[in-house]
Structure formats: C-alpha cells, structure tokens
Amino acid sequence: MTTTRQTCLDLDTRDALASLRDEFQLPEGVIYLDGNSLGVLPKATPARIAKVVREEWGRDLIRSWNTAGWVDLSQRIGNKIAWLVGASENELIVGDSTSVNLYKALCAAVELVKADAPRRKLIVSERSNFPTDLYIAESVARTHGFELKLIEAEDLATHLNEQLAVLMLTHVNYRTGRMHNMAQVTQEAHAAGALVLWDLAHSAGAVPVDLKMADADFAVGCGYKYLNGGPGAPAFVWAHPRHTARMDRDQLRQPLSGWFGHKAPFEFTPDYRPALGIQRFACGTPPVLSMSALDCGVDVFLKAEALGGMAALRRKSLALTALFTELVETRCADHGLTLVTPREPASRGSQVSFAHEHGYAIMQALIARGVIGDFRAGEPGAAPESSHLLRFGFTPLYTRFAEVWDAIEHLRQVLTSGEWREARFNQRAAVT
Amino acid sequence: MTTTRQTCLDLDTRDALASLRDEFQLPEGVIYLDGNSLGVLPKATPARIAKVVREEWGRDLIRSWNTAGWVDLSQRIGNKIAWLVGASENELIVGDSTSVNLYKALCAAVELVKADAPRRKLIVSERSNFPTDLYIAESVARTHGFELKLIEAEDLATHLNEQLAVLMLTHVNYRTGRMHNMAQVTQEAHAAGALVLWDLAHSAGAVPVDLKMADADFAVGCGYKYLNGGPGAPAFVWAHPRHTARMDRDQLRQPLSGWFGHKAPFEFTPDYRPALGIQRFACGTPPVLSMSALDCGVDVFLKAEALGGMAALRRKSLALTALFTELVETRCADHGLTLVTPREPASRGSQVSFAHEHGYAIMQALIARGVIGDFRAGEPGAAPESSHLLRFGFTPLYTRFAEVWDAIEHLRQVLTSGEWREARFNQRAAVT
Numbered sequence: 001m002t003t004t005r006q007t008c009l010d011l012d013t014r015d016a017l018a019s020l021r022d023e024f025q026l027p028e029g030v031i032y033l034d035g036n037s038l039g040v041l042p043k044a045t046p047a048r049i050a051k052v053v054r055e056e057w058g059r060d061l062i063r064s065w066n067t068a069g070w071v072d073l074s075q076r077i078g079n080k081i082a083w084l085v086g087a088s089e090n091e092l093i094v095g096d097s098t099s100v101n102l103y104k105a106l107c108a109a110v111e112l113v114k115a116d117a118p119r120r121k122l123i124v125s126e127r128s129n130f131p132t133d134l135y136i137a138e139s140v141a142r143t144h145g146f147e148l149k150l151i152e153a154e155d156l157a158t159h160l161n162e163q164l165a166v167l168m169l170t171h172v173n174y175r176t177g178r179m180h181n182m183a184q185v186t187q188e189a190h191a192a193g194a195l196v197l198w199d200l201a202h203s204a205g206a207v208p209v210d211l212k213m214a215d216a217d218f219a220v221g222c223g224y225k226y227l228n229g230g231p232g233a234p235a236f237v238w239a240h241p242r243h244t245a246r247m248d249r250d251q252l253r254q255p256l257s258g259w260f261g262h263k264a265p266f267e268f269t270p271d272y273r274p275a276l277g278i279q280r281f282a283c284g285t286p287p288v289l290s291m292s293a294l295d296c297g298v299d300v301f302l303k304a305e306a307l308g309g310m311a312a313l314r315r316k317s318l319a320l321t322a323l324f325t326e327l328v329e330t331r332c333a334d335h336g337l338t339l340v341t342p343r344e345p346a347s348r349g350s351q352v353s354f355a356h357e358h359g360y361a362i363m364q365a366l367i368a369r370g371v372i373g374d375f376r377a378g379e380p381g382a383a384p385e386s387s388h389l390l391r392f393g394f395t396p397l398y399t400r401f402a403e404v405w406d407a408i409e410h411l412r413q414v415l416t417s418g419e420w421r422e423a424r425f426n427q428r429a430a431v432t
Numbered sequence: 433m434t435t436t437r438q439t440c441l442d443l444d445t446r447d448a449l450a451s452l453r454d455e456f457q458l459p460e461g462v463i464y465l466d467g468n469s470l471g472v473l474p475k476a477t478p479a480r481i482a483k484v485v486r487e488e489w490g491r492d493l494i495r496s497w498n499t500a501g502w503v504d505l506s507q508r509i510g511n512k513i514a515w516l517v518g519a520s521e522n523e524l525i526v527g528d529s530t531s532v533n534l535y536k537a538l539c540a541a542v543e544l545v546k547a548d549a550p551r552r553k554l555i556v557s558e559r560s561n562f563p564t565d566l567y568i569a570e571s572v573a574r575t576h577g578f579e580l581k582l583i584e585a586e587d588l589a590t591h592l593n594e595q596l597a598v599l600m601l602t603h604v605n606y607r608t609g610r611m612h613n614m615a616q617v618t619q620e621a622h623a624a625g626a627l628v629l630w631d632l633a634h635s636a637g638a639v640p641v642d643l644k645m646a647d648a649d650f651a652v653g654c655g656y657k658y659l660n661g662g663p664g665a666p667a668f669v670w671a672h673p674r675h676t677a678r679m680d681r682d683q684l685r686q687p688l689s690g691w692f693g694h695k696a697p698f699e700f701t702p703d704y705r706p707a708l709g710i711q712r713f714a715c716g717t718p719p720v721l722s723m724s725a726l727d728c729g730v731d732v733f734l735k736a737e738a739l740g741g742m743a744a745l746r747r748k749s750l751a752l753t754a755l756f757t758e759l760v761e762t763r764c765a766d767h768g769l770t771l772v773t774p775r776e777p778a779s780r781g782s783q784v785s786f787a788h789e790h791g792y793a794i795m796q797a798l799i800a801r802g803v804i805g806d807f808r809a810g811e812p813g814a815a816p817e818s819s820h821l822l823r824f825g826f827t828p829l830y831t832r833f834a835e836v837w838d839a840i841e842h843l844r845q846v847l848t849s850g851e852w853r854e855a856r857f858n859q860r861a862a863v864t
Contacts, residue, residue, distance in 0.1 A: 027490065027492075027493065034494050038493055040493065041486070041490035046486055049482075049485050050481075053473065053477060053481050053662070054457075054478055056663075057470075057473050057662055057663055058459065059459045061459065061472065061804065062466050062469050062804065063804075064663065070663055070664075096528070096529070096532065097715060097716025097717055097718075097719075098717070099690030099715050099716035099717075100532060100688060100690070100715055103687070103688055128702075130700075131697075131700050132691035134703070134704070135694065135704035136689060138689065138703070138704050139685065139687045139688070140687075150702055230485070230720065231488075231496070231721070232717040232718045232719040232720045235716070253571065253574075255572075256531065256532060256535055256568070257567045257570065258529065258564045258567060259563055259567060260531075262563070262567065268563050268808070268809065270559055270561075270563060271570070272566070272567035283531050283532055284528070285529055285530070285663075286664045287719045287721075289481065289662055289663070289721045289725055290719035290720070291664070372493065376700070377700065
C-alpha cells in the first residue's frame with residue numbers, strides 16, 4: 001500500500017508519544033529537522049530561566065548557592081541524565097563543554113594505561129569522528145607521548161591489538177548517522193586489553209544507551225542536541241565506577257583539577273585533594289544559567305519515561321527515519337540522492353543523511369522553505385559517505401510523521417523545480 | 433570633623449557615578465557587600481536573556497549562530513573587557529571557567545619556557561592564592577615535570593632567580609584584599625628571566641589594570657564578580673600578542689585544542705590547525721545563555737566610561753574602602769577586629785577584611801540583618817591575615833556611601849549587643 005500524507009497523519013494520531021510535543025515551543029512555519037545540531041526550546045525553560053535570573057540571582061544573590069542548590073546542580077542534572085545512558089546515581093556529572101570533558105576523560109584513561117600497560121601508546125579513533133574529538137585527542141597524545149591513529153570504521157578489528165591504549169569512538173557518527181554496536185566493540189577492545197571512551201553527542205536522548213551493560217570505560221556527551229539544553233549547554237562526563245574507585249585509591253587524576261572537583265572546596269586548602277567518584281571530574285564554577293536550561297531539557301525525559309522511556313522513543317525514532325528514507329527513495333527518486341545512513345535499524349542513530357553533489361544549494365533551498373536540516377560538506381566525487389551530505393535529524397520527542405511527509409514534499413519540489421539552482425549561497429555556521 | 437551619616441549622604445549626593453546604581457536591580461532590604469563573590473543583577477539582563485531564550489534560541493534556532501552572532505560572542509565580549517584591563521582588540525577572549533582558562537594559559541607559558549629555557553622548572557605562586565589556581569598549577573607542574581613552589585608574598589624577591597619558569601599570582605588577594613604592584617613585579621620577574629601570569633579575578637572591573645603597560649605575559653579573570661555576569665559566568669583569558677604570535681610561528685599550543693580554537697572550525701578537517709592570535713585559546717561551544725548575561729554585565733562599564741571610566745571607579749572604590757575602615761575603627765573599636773587589608777591605597781583592591789576569632793558568627797548575625805558580606809575561615813591564633821576573616825566587597829558601580837554607614841551601624845549593634853553569640857550556625861557555601 002502506498003504511503004500517503006493520510007498514512008502519516010494516522011501515524012501521528014496513534015503515536016503514544018505525541019503529547020510530548022506539547023512540552024516544546026516550536027517556531028511557526030518551520031519543520032525542524034536539526035535537533036541533532038541544536039535542540040528546540042522546552043516550554044518550561046523561559047519561566048525557569050527568568051526565575052533563576054530574577055529571583056535566584058537578582059534577589060537571593062550569593063545565598064542561592066545553598067538555597068537554590070546551585071552548588072550541586074552539576075550532580076543533580078547528571079543524575080537525571082544517568083538513567084538515559086545506563087549509568088547509576090552519582091556516576092555522571094554535568095559541566096564544561098564536550099571538548100573539555102573529553103580532555104578530562106581521555107587524560108584519565110591515558111593515566112590508567114600508563115600505570116597498567118606502559119607499552120601501549122596508541123589512541124585510535126575514526127577519521128570521520130567529529131573533529132573536536134580528534135583535535136583534543138591529538139593534544140592528549142602529544143602531551144603524553146602517545147600516538148593518535150585515525151582509521152576507517154571497517155578497519156577497526158585490525159587495530160585491536162597489544163599497541164592499543166584507548167579506543168575513542170563516537171557512538172553515532174555525526175555525518176552518516178551510522179551507529180556502533182557499543183557492547184560488542186567495547187568487548188572486543190577489552191579483549192585486546194584496551195580502554196574504550198564513547199562520545200554520546202548524537203546518542204544521549206536519541207537512542208537507548210547502556211554504558212554499564214556495555215561495560216564501557218569512559219563517556220562524554222552533549223547537552224544542546226537531543227537533550228534540548230539550549231545553545232552551548234554544558235556537557236557531561238561519565239567514568240565507570242571501577243575507574244573512579246581506582247583513581248581514588250591510586251591518586252590518579254584528571255588534569256583539570258579545579259576547586260569544584262576538590263573533596264572539600266569550601267575549606268580553601270592550598271593542596272588539591274580530589275573528591276571521591278565522578279565529582280573529581282568537576283573543575284571550575286559551573287555556568288548556572290546555562291546549567292538551569294539544561295535541567296529543563298532533561299526534565300522532559302522524565303515525562304517520556306511514563307510513556308515508555310527510551311525504548312518507546314527509539315521505536316518512534318526508527319519509524320521516523322525509516323519513513324523519511326522510504327519517502328525520499330520513492331518520491332524523490334532519480335535526483336541523485338544516495339542514502340549513506342545504514343538501512344539496518346541497529347546500525348543507525350536518529351538521523352538520515354543523503355549524499356548529493358549539490359547538497360549545499362539544496363539545503364539552502366529547503367531552509368528558504370522553512371525545512372531546516374543541515375549540510376555537511378565532503379569531498380565531491382568521493383564515496384557517498386565522504387561527499388557532500390544533506391543531514392536530517394529526527395527528535396522523537398517532538399517530530400511528527402506528517403512533518404516527515406511535508407519535508408519530503410518540499411524536497412521533491414526543490415528538486416523537480418530546480419529552484420535549488422537559484423538558492424542564495426549564504427555562508428552559514430553549522431554547529432553540530 | 434567627625435563623620436556622620438549625613439557626611440555619607442552628602443558623599444552620595446556629590447558622587448558623579450551615583451547614576452550607575454540605576455543600572456542594577458538590587459534586592460530590597462539588603463546592603464550587599466559581596467559583589468566580589470557574586471555581582472548583582474544588571475537591569476538589562478532579564479530582558480536580554482528572555483530574548484536569547486525565546487527569540488534567538490526558541491524562534492530562530494540554529495540560524496542564530498550567524499544571525500544573532502553567537503559564533504563570535506566570545507570575541508565580542510572579550511573586546512568589551514579588553515579596555516578594562518589594558519588589553520587591545522582581539523587579544524582577550526571569553527569562555528570556559530577561570531580554572532580552565534588558567535590551565536590553558538599556564539600550559540602555554542610552560543610550553544614557551546620549555547622551548548626557551550628548558551632548565552627552568554619552577555612555577556611559583558603564593559600560598560594564600562585562591563585555591564583553584566594552586567590546584568590547577570599543581571596539575572600542570574605534575575604533567576610537565578615542573579615543581580610548584582608556594583611562598584609568602586614578602587619572600588617573593590628571593591625566588592626571582594634562574595630556576596623560575598613562571599610566576600603565577602593573583603593581582604588582588606581574595607582574603608586580604610592586598611594588591612600587587614603588577615608593573616613592578618612583572619618587571620622584576622622578567623629581569624629574572626621568568627614569565628608572569630596574572631589572575632585578575634578580584635581586579636577586572638574593580639581596579640585599573642593595564643596588562644600591556646605592565647608588560648604582563650598571560651592573564652585570566654572571572655566574569656561573575658565585579659563584571660556582574662551572573663552565577664558561574666564564563667571567564668576570560670589574555671595572552672600578550674608577542675606570545676600568540678610566537679605560538680603561531682612555532683606551532684606552540686595550549687592543550688585544550690577544541691574546535692572553536694581551530695582556524696576554520698566549519699571546515700571539519702580531522703587535523704587541528706590553531707586559529708591565529710587569542711582565538712586559539714577558545715575550546716568548545718560556549719554556553720550562550722551565560723555568555724549573554726556576561727555581555728550585559730560588561731555593557732554597564734561602557735556607561736561608566738562616559739563618567740570617567742576605571743579611574744573614576746577607582747577613586748570611588750578607595751573612598752568607600754577608606755570610609756569603611758575608618759568607621760570600623762572609630763565606631764566598632766574595642767571589639768577585637770583587626771584590619772588585614774593594607775591601608776596604603778596603592779596596595780589594596782576594592783575590598784576590606786578584618787580578622788576576628790568569631791568572624792563566622794558575626795557574619796551570620798550581619799547576614800540575618802540583611803548586611804551581606806563574606807566569611808573566610810583561617811587558623812584561629814594565627815597572624816591576623818591568616819586567621820578568620822570578615823570580608824566586605826565594595827562595588828563602586830552600585831555601592832553607596834550611606835550603605836557603608838548603615839552596614840557599620842549594624843556591625844556595631846551586632847558587636848555591642850552580643851547577638852552574634854546567638855547567630856545560627858548555618859553552613860553556607862561561599863563561592864568567591
């Protein structure tokens with residue numbers, strides 16, 4: 001049976017998660033398929049932020065560190081994120097950017113390897129990993145006398161050997177949406193004697209993640225994508241408790257040893273004594289306004305839990321991405337779009353990417369019509385996954401099936417009319 | 433002539449900066465002498481933050497990286513702070529916490545020394561420096577094979593020798609309010625062949641600072657104290673252009689090499705190529721909400737500039753701190769309060785601290801009366817500057833002379849009535 005707009009409307013009617021869209025303030029006249037770059041505004045956020053600004057800061061001032069609980073906001077939000085990624089209470093903490101947290105976690109991993117297996121000197125990651133991860137890894141490798149080796153995903157098995165110190169991967173690739181099998185990769189890396197650090201930037205809140213079940217070693221993730229924490233929202237870091245316990249025991253440290261990671265920050269002692277557990281991964285005073293917005297974003301998932309939680313969100317996400325793929329391939333065929341996201345559900349996250357040599361102009365034309373996705377440049381003429389990509393993110397918390405239909409209809413019109421050839425080439429920052 | 437409340441009211445009437453208080457939303461019934469811990473709320477901030485949340489984020493979403501200028505917010509705010517501390521355009525950048533920025537700057541300084549004078553292995557700081565600075569320095573020393581030596585300020589001269597790599601000082605001491613002569617200390621350290629890193633946490637916006645005239649090497653500073661950027665506001669980092677130019681030339685790096693410090697972050701190349709100049713000290717995606725609040729805080733100084741700028745603010749600050757000291761010593765004499773802040777104007781910042789063995793209880797009693805200062809614990813029985821301190825911060829942007837009178841009157845009543853003996857011992861977080 002052919003899929004029609006009515007089919008999509010029926011899917012929305014039957015969607016058990018449909019009510020969650022009411023938690024968000026989506027702009028008029030926009031189909032937003034870029035929640036994997038910047039999540040939308042939860043309705044609760046403006047009032048919360050106004051309260052933080054006018055009452056907690058403006059009225060109560062310094063007292064709010066206690067009375068409003070600013071002092072443990074990092075841990076409180078961390079605990080709300082923990083259940084989304086299979087971590088336990090007080091194992092995950094929020095603060096700083098993803099890049100900074102990656103630095104902390106990778107340095108900690110390297111310290112552990114130095115202590116245990118000093119001959120292992122290789123940090124391996126994917127060439128197609130998000131660049132900031134590679135820049136940070138390059139820096140850590142340089143400082144610690146390690147080597148950073150960038151490989152293709154399909155060559156991973158050949159690098160799981162006695163040289164490998166840390167395998168640093170992003171769970172869901174920011175370009176292609178390809179998802180690693182976290183449990184299997186972790187197991188294989190462990191079998192080779194290495195530690196594994198996962199970047200959950202495109203996973204947390206988008207797909208089920210179970211760090212403990214996968215027996216992962218370290219993880220970081222982003223607050224401003226699927227967690228809807230607002231522009232530049234602080235990120236999170238998790239370490240397996242076996243590692244934090246070990247760090248406690250052996251005095252191993254992460255290098256950003258700021259006062260919020262001290263055992264007793266308000267004793268103001270000149271010597272650093274790291275807090276126990278994940279708290280030692282905190283550093284400076286956290287940005288309370290941005291933290292509070294993230295808190296609101298994460299709170300929406302508590303409402304989602306009552307409706308089936310991440311399992312239900314995942315079912316809807318897969319239905320959305322499957323529908324989008326089907327409709328591109330049926331209704332926009334013969335326009336040079338090549339799917340680069342895996343068809344296999346277990347191998348993709350919550351986005352769909354298509355390669356097209358004129359991807360930039362096509363995305364500009366879509367944006368002019370109010371369909372906001374993302375363009376990711378590549379090398380024209382390269383294999384599809386390495387060439388120019390149109391990237392569409394689907395956020396099961398708020399994306400509707402009918403929007404998928406309508407987005408495709410816009411895409412079809414852009415392609416058939418050739419209006420993309422006139423699309424204005426505005427340079428646009430693309431903050432994934 | 434004896435100072436009376438009327439004298440203070442007259443000072444307020446004649447205060448050319450008095451109108452600046454209207455830029456702030458001060459809470460009713462409070463005399464706030466803790467702006468050196470958390471600055472008050474500028475009146476412009478709530479509307480600006482509401483606009484950032486509802487319009488820039490909520491309505492315009494990802495487009496705001498360009499249309500609202502999020503992408504260069506770090507540099508735009510940095511340029512507004514630069515003139516307050518004697519830096520030039522595009523030399524100072526905002527983002528991350530003070531601790532994280534200190535790590536970047538100290539690592540950069542250490543890299544420079546390694547290249548130029550590899551036998552210098554000593555980082556020197558004051559034992560009474562703010563602890564997070566010492567924790568970070570301890571970490572940098574450990575990673576790079578340096579030694580961190582903590583000294584007393586009066587012993588500084590004996591440590592300016594051929595061992596010294598980096599002298600890391602806070603310009604105004606967070607406990608005593610004692611201020612270093614930045615130009616002189618820098619000159620002496622340079623004469624000894626060392627680099628100097630200044631922490632301006634209690635200086636920026638409080639006292640005139642001229643980094644270029646002092647020929648300083650690196651500086652960091654805090655956004656949430658005298659700059660009124662809100663709780664946990666991002667911090668700033670500055671490097672002398674001779675060092676950033678050198679880093680450009682010799683490929684020297686600061687280790688937190690995130691994508692916002694990349695030469696072309698939106699090219700998404702796997703290899704790190706640092707941006708030129710101070711931009712290379714940027715790291716991850718900045719927290720836009722907290723950044724925007726800091727932007728409002730810094731804007732107030734543009735209005736202060738028309739009224740005489742930092743020179744006029746300094747005159748008022750010194751008048752406030754002198755008045756406070758005079759009134760404590762005349763109206764609260766014989767109650768065991770010992771001044772630890774230098775009487776010499778050139779040697780103090782914008783705060784006054786008194787030692788008292790029951791400082792905690794006295795401050796609790798003051799806070800119960802709506803006079804908010806800070807308590808900093810010390811060692812009872814130690815020299816006054818190392819024992820329990822009552823700390824009072826004066827922000828010339830908004831503190832009135834009559835408030836100084838009224839605060840002293842409360843202090844006098846607390847001391848004479850003995851009500852501090854009944855003060856409730858609430859544990860209170862103290863985020864300096």
